[in-house]
Amino acid sequence: MANGAGFHLLVFGVLCGVYAFKYGCVDVGVQAILKAVPIWYLAFALARGVTERHCGRSCPKAESLGFYATQGLLLSSIGDLFLEQMAIAERLGVPEDLLFVLGLGAFLIAHLLYVVASTAHTEPSDKSHTATVSLLGTYCAAFVSMLWPNLDKPLRLPVAVYAVVLASMVYFATLRHTSHDQPAKKKTAMLGVVGAYVFVSSDSLLAFDMFVSPVPNAKLGVMATYYVAQALIFCSAFGALV
Numbered sequence: 560m561a562n563g564a565g566f567h568l569l570v571f572g573v574l575c576g577v578y579a580f581k582y583g584c585v586d587v588g589v590q591a592i593l594k595a596v597p598i599w600y601l602a603f604a605l606a607r608g609v610t611e612r613h614c615g616r617s618c619p620k621a622e623s624l625g626f627y628a629t630q631g632l633l634l635s636s637i638g639d640l641f642l643e644q645m646a647i648a649e650r651l652g653v654p655e656d657l658l659f660v661l662g663l664g665a666f667l668i669a670h671l672l673y674v675v676a677s678t679a680h681t682e683p684s685d686k687s688h689t690a691t692v693s694l695l696g697t698y699c700a701a702f703v704s705m706l707w708p709n710l711d712k713p714l715r716l717p718v719a720v721y722a723v724v725l726a727s728m729v730y731f732a733t734l735r736h737t738s739h740d741q742p743a744k745k746k747t748a749m750l751g752v753v754g755a756y757v758f759v760s761s762d763s764l765l766a767f768d769m770f771v772s773p774v775p776n777a778k779l780g781v782m783a784t785y786y787v788a789q790a791l792i793f794c795s796a797f798g799a800l801v
Contacts, residue, residue, distance in 0.1 A: 564797045567604040568790060571597050575786050591643035595636040597786060601793040602632035608800045621799040623679035628796035631672035632789065638665035660717055666762075667721050670728045673792065677731040677751060680799055682738040691733050695726040702763060709770040718766070725762060729755040732795075747798030754791030761785040 574597040581593055609625035641662035648655040699722050710718055732755040736748035761784035768777035 627676035634669035751795030758788035
């Protein structure tokens with residue numbers, strides 16, 4: 560991939576492999592750090608790309624996309640740190656639900672930042688997105704309805720809001736893609752669309768496993784799709800800078 564993105568993905572893959580290799584073999588605190596390190600690396604690489612682009616041929620829209628996507632990656636890593644601590648909530652003397660809500664909140668802000676990032680790189684367009692809105696609305700309503708009876712009352716509203724924001728991230732990524740006519744821009748924007756949908760699949764699997772019914776090898780599936788989603792979002796933002 561152009562301008563070093565391929566190298567960054569290679570390093571990212573190695574760091575993901577280290578996390579997978581050490582999973583369950585180290586203290587939960589160390590494990591949480593190892594989980595976040597690959598995301599921190601992507602954030603660093605993207606921030607550096609934004610800086611280099613700003614010092615060279617300036618492109619405000621691409622730089623804004625990269626800036627907000629970087630913040631989204633960082634907030635995601637904070638969400639990771641909170642969620643990983645749920646396994647030792649009793650030892651920490653912190654309610655497990657509180658750690659879950661804090662993690663959910665960090666990811667919610669991350670998705671809002673991804674929405675802002677997509678919007679910053681979207682051209683004016685009068686194209687209709689009725690099908691996308693209908694698809695996302697139906698899925699969101701169906702999935703929240705499935706989770707609802709299994710959620711403690713204090714968690715219902717946060718989860719419902721999160722689902723809406725997650726669906727919004729997909730919508731605005733799609734909006735960005737369809738607004739561009741240049742093949743290169745459409746290609747990089749499509750990576751963001753795919754990444755957003757993969758993120759939905761990751762969070763859906765996590766929620767189903769936590770609140771509805773245990774899924775075999777759910778942790779592996781959640782982490783694989785999560786890292787793939789973040790890598791695609793990174794590539795979409797990084798590609799806009801070249």
